[in-house]
Amino acid sequence: MNLLLNFYICAKLLKYMKFLSEWKLKIKNGLSSAAVFVYIVLGILFIVASFIWLDEKNIWYKLFYTIGTTMLAGGVFGSIAKSSQFTDIFSKILRDIIYGKEQLENRNDLEKIWENVTEVLSKRKFNKINGEMQRNIKKYFLPVDHDYYYDNFSIDVNIEYDEDDKDYVIVRETATFNLICEDEKQKIQNKFSCAIKMDMAKKSDTKYQLKKLQYNNVDHDGKHGAIIDGNKLVFKYEKELSGKKSYYIKREDEKRFNIKYNPIKTHIAVWVYNNLKMDITYPKDFELDIRGLGLLNELNIEDKPNKFSNRKVVEYKGLIYKNQGVFVIFKP
Secondary structure, rough: HHHHHHHHHHHHHHHHHHHHHHHHHHHHHHHHHHHHHHHHHHHHHHHHHHHOOOOOHHHHOOOOOOOOHHHHHHHHHHHHHHHHHHHHHHHHHHHHHHHHHHHHHHOOOHHHHHHHHHHHHHHHOOOOOOOHHHHHHHHOOOOOOOOOOEEEEEEEEEEEEEEOOEEEEEEEEEEEEEEEEEEEEOEEEEEEEEEEEEOOOHHOOOEEEEEEEEOOEEEEOOOEEEEOOOOOEEEEEEEEEOOOOEEEEEEEEEEEEEOOOEEEEEEEEEOOOEEEEEEEOOOOOEEEEEEEOOOOOEEEEEEEEOOEEEEEEEEEEEEEEEOEEEEEEOOO
């Protein structure tokens, strides 16, 4: 009997506490609404008083009028802000201001916004490695340091044995591509380099020659030269470009090297490429293998031999990022 009585008392207490809580909320909302009403009424009274009892030149007129308009505006705004419809509309406007495409294009802190969003996103899945992941994405996948890319990079490669020494091959290459930037005022340091390992006993047998280099069908006038760096012959070229949004570039070069010291030929992106094609012709008794290096999509390789030579056509559709590319393994 006592147990039932205790349950009854507890139930009554809970019901009473719920009743008090509801009334507390109603009183709070009521006072809040009353405060808004009081603001509006007092604002009107101050404005009316300033017009009826005070002269415009009187300092109290300006004080009453300012107080009245401020209280009236605050009351009206407070009343509007309490509606859920206003809250939804206001939230949408804020989202559009912060994240709308048109607004983002006019901001100067996009890099910081990206960092904050990426940090929050990557922490959800990769909390321990999110810092390194964020740095790598920013460095290699985003246009932070460079404002240009290479479009439709095409390379024709012809490999032949050197008749004087079968340990050496002569490789002739023709590369054509478009360099694209969005701002013709952008100054671009267009560079390329080539490093060939040498047989140190026959250093003079390793050679590099730039046959042709054109920008929009005009011959180059950039800085270039070859040096010996340790056991490598290194060729470097540099030219500053500006004044156009697109440059058609054609380069022809010839290399002579010992394949025992250079068993792998690489073509690695120095920045973003959009589409890559390699057309490789080589002797019948010469074997090679082609692999992708860090590519995100599939590398398509076709064999197209003829009576005199072997031929492989390599195509990649899509973006190739810095330090990604293709390498060719020589198997003579």
